[in-house]
Amino acid sequence: MHGERWDEMIHDAGRLARFLVAVIFGLAVASAAIAEERPLLLEGLEITGNSRTPERVVWLYLGLNPGDEVTAGSIVAAVEGLRREGPFASVDSWSSPGSEKGRILLHLDVAEKGFQFRFGVGFQDLSGWYIIPAELRYDNRLGRGEHLRLQVRLGYRTGGGWIVYEEPRAGDGRTWWGARIGGEGVSRAYLWNGVEYNHTVGRGGLEAHVGRRLTGHLSIEMGGAFESIDVDSTAEAAEDDKFRGVEWGDELPFDDLPPGVAAAVGEESRGTARFDIVWDSRSEGRLAGTPVGGLWGRLRMEGVFPDESDPYARVTGDLRGYRALFGAAFAARLRGGYAGWDAPFYDRHYVGGLYTVRGYAEQSLTRPAGDTRFWSASVEMRAPLAGGREEPRVTGIVFIEAAQSWTDDEAPTWNDVAAAAGYGIRVRLPWVQWLGLDAGIPITDSPESEAFHLNGTIGMTF
Amino acid sequence: MRRPPLRSLLSILILLAAETAAAGDDVRVFSVTPAARGGELVCHVETGGLPTEKAVRSMGGGLPSAVDVVIELVDEEEKVKVRRRITFRVAYDLWEEIFRVEREEVRRSMGDVNEVRAHLADLRDLPVAPLASLAGAGECRIRVGLVSHAIAPAEKSRFGDWIAGEGAGTGADAEGREVTFGLGNLIRFVFGGSGEGGPPAGVGESAWFRPAELASGGGPDA
Numbered sequence: 063m064h065g066e067r068w069d070e071m072i073h074d075a076g077r078l079a080r081f082l083v084a085v086i087f088g089l090a091v092a093s094a095a096i097a098e099e100r101p102l103l104l105e106g107l108e109i110t111g112n113s114r115t116p117e118r119v120v121w122l123y124l125g126l127n128p129g130d131e132v133t134a135g136s137i138v139a140a141v142e143g144l145r146r147e148g149p150f151a152s153v154d155s156w157s158s159p160g161s162e163k164g165r166i167l168l169h170l171d172v173a174e175k176g177f178q179f180r181f182g183v184g185f186q187d188l189s190g191w192y193i194i195p196a197e198l199r200y201d202n203r204l205g206r207g208e209h210l211r212l213q214v215r216l217g218y219r220t221g222g223g224w225i226v227y228e229e230p231r232a233g234d235g236r237t238w239w240g241a242r243i244g245g246e247g248v249s250r251a252y253l254w255n256g257v258e259y260n261h262t263v264g265r266g267g268l269e270a271h272v273g274r275r276l277t278g279h280l281s282i283e284m285g286g287a288f289e290s291i292d293v294d295s296t297a298e299a300a301e302d303d304k305f306r307g308v309e310w311g312d313e314l315p316f317d318d319l320p321p322g323v324a325a326a327v328g329e330e331s332r333g334t335a336r337f338d339i340v341w342d343s344r345s346e347g348r349l350a351g352t353p354v355g356g357l358w359g360r361l362r363m364e365g366v367f368p369d370e371s372d373p374y375a376r377v378t379g380d381l382r383g384y385r386a387l388f389g390a391a392f393a394a395r396l397r398g399g400y401a402g403w404d405a406p407f408y409d410r411h412y413v414g415g416l417y418t419v420r421g422y423a424e425q426s427l428t429r430p431a432g433d434t435r436f437w438s439a440s441v442e443m444r445a446p447l448a449g450g451r452e453e454p455r456v457t458g459i460v461f462i463e464a465a466q467s468w469t470d471d472e473a474p475t476w477n478d479v480a481a482a483a484g485y486g487i488r489v490r491l492p493w494v495q496w497l498g499l500d501a502g503i504p505i506t507d508s509p510e511s512e513a514f515h516l517n518g519t520i521g522m523t524f
Numbered sequence: 525m526r527r528p529p530l531r532s533l534l535s536i537l538i539l540l541a542a543e544t545a546a547a548g549d550d551v552r553v554f555s556v557t558p559a560a561r562g563g564e565l566v567c568h569v570e571t572g573g574l575p576t577e578k579a580v581r582s583m584g585g586g587l588p589s590a591v592d593v594v595i596e597l598v599d600e601e602e603k604v605k606v607r608r609r610i611t612f613r614v615a616y617d618l619w620e621e622i623f624r625v626e627r628e629e630v631r632r633s634m635g636d637v638n639e640v641r642a643h644l645a646d647l648r649d650l651p652v653a654p655l656a657s658l659a660g661a662g663e664c665r666i667r668v669g670l671v672s673h674a675i676a677p678a679e680k681s682r683f684g685d686w687i688a689g690e691g692a693g694t695g696a697d698a699e700g701r702e703v704t705f706g707l708g709n710l711i712r713f714v715f716g717g718s719g720e721g722g723p724p725a726g727v728g729e730s731a732w733f734r735p736a737e738l739a740s741g742g743g744p745d746a
Contacts, residue, residue, distance in 0.1 A: 137587060158582070
């Protein structure tokens with residue numbers, strides 16, 4: 063009897079001890095969790111060095127307000143955003159205790175941007191690679207965080223200059239607007255009778271736009287332009303073709319131009335109006351330089367009103383999705399568009415090349431006069447090859463994609479779809495970010511009988 | 525009085541600017557000592573000025589600070605054979621009133637800032653490279669730089685969008701992307717390495733040594 067009571071007591075003591083350990087452990091975990099997650103309150107901002115920029119503009123670029131609850135991560139992200147997109151040449155930051163425990167003051171020591179001379183490089187789908195031998199910038203002169211730049215652009219198929227003024231965060235910080243004036247000439251490439259030709263289209267005028275972020279994911283933008291367009295009356299051979307007796311630089315006279323191109327020759331003035339709706343729910347988390355989840359989509363609707371010909375509409379849709387799976391990042395894109403029948407060749411749609419279907423030369427899959435409808439689809443897998451997983455030094459890519467274009471009076475068939483697969487590499491450089499090379503292998507017939515086509519690129523293609 | 529040539533004037537100005545910056549930060553590397561530990565080349569680093577006054581003020585409010593220790597193994601031709609970055613994250617818990625120093629998910633608690641100073645002043649067994657990978661190496665030395673962050677960088681930093689076809693306000697439908705850079709960026713890239721994390725506030729080097737001798741029990745040259 064006495065022994066049974068002793069056993070019961072030991073058993074009960076053991077249960078009590080286990081219960082107490084569980085409670086204490088649970089409290090400790092909860093306490094640590096609470097301590098780590100407890101946010102701080104941002105009491106205010108102390109800025110030094112801002113001789114032109116008022117504190118109001120700094121708050122807009124930080125994306126914070128006095129009284130906001132913040133964590134270390136949100137403060138650092140806000141300061142990095144200010145450093146990257148804000149009006150300052152440099153930003154040093156630290157914090158100090160506020161008026162009571164749990165409150166902080168954020169200190170910023172900044173240097174205003176002065177006059178900058180910059181140069182650069184770029185690539186556009188319709189005009190290829192170009193250099194920027196000179197860009198003069200005088201940002202934030204008015205203390206509004208505005209950008210002002212004069213840019214000269216020179217490339218194998220493009221040349222021109224623009225004066226651009228932009229306010230990325232106007233009003234309450236959710237509105238942006240900008241304007242630019244200038245002009246450029248672009249040599250549009252097309253295949254005609256088996257030979258590649260360049261046809262110069264000059265464009266100049268004034269463009270303005272205004273946009274607003276409506277919610278965390280949804281934004282809209284409206285724009286308009288008055289411009290003058292001048293299409294050359296001749297084209298120029300861009301390659302030698304001994305079989306056809308054509309040498310590089312040979313002129314293609316007006317009478318021999320493709321019909322749809324010849325119809326657009328001459329000068330024309332016009333006005334345009336544009337409306338965009340953009341949805342952006344991409345995550346901030348990254349894998350191989352790619353969002354680990356979310357969508358980005360844009361619907362663009364344009365009206366074009368030429369002086370001396372009939373108006374027409376253009377509509378394009380672009381939808382992208384991202385997902386991290388099995389240690390790699392998957393990205394998919396679907397695009398489509400429509401242009402009115404009266405659209406000239408330089409406003410119509412072309413497929414082939416880096417942003418539609420790699421494996422084919424730029425715009426080589428569409429007739430020279432362009433098409434009024436198109437779609438393209440692409441799926442990429444991106445994996446880190448060297449360096450960290452989020453923003454690796456080297457990223458490998460494999461892709462498969464397809465595209466098709468046609469005009470209103472045609473019935474598209476699956477036989478006309480161009481498809482390609484391939485692989486590529488992206489290297490992250492300190493001030494260029496991503497620089498890459500893709501090799502596309504055509505799966506369907508190629509108009510240039512290439513076994514593969516190489517594309518250089520800045521950044522990811524989507 | 526003869527006016528000094530322009531190049532000398534520029535050198536003096538650059539030195540004065542560097543000294544001014546160094547005085548403000550006051551972060552120093554006093555010594556770097558290589559050692560062998562379990563088949564790995566490691567180094568012991570003695571420092572001064574950590575954590576900085578800005579970091580202490582930030583921690584006082586509750587935000588963590590960080591110190592990046594950038595370790596380079598260079599050969600006789602001053603070529604970098606190995607580069608590593610080790611981050612020490614230091615935070616003050618306002619409610620428990622203790623400091624926590626974290627390095628690669630190993631966390632230590634400390635009672636006051638003097639303990640933190642003592643810990644960061646004597647950093648031991650910082651990994652450099654496996655000794656097996658340096659079997660045929662000649663004379664080397666270890667260079668250490670310290671980068672102090674008053675507010676610890678975010679673990680997942682937000683990078684700019686480098687994805688085509690998204691520029692707001694371009695009005696153009698053509699896909700494309702461009703990058704521009706100032707002359708300073710180009711000079712830093714060509715002459716100053718990656719530039720990530722900013723220039724080190726304090727730099728120190730070990731004496732020359734042979735990794736093979738270290739593995740067999742020898743030490744760096746005097």
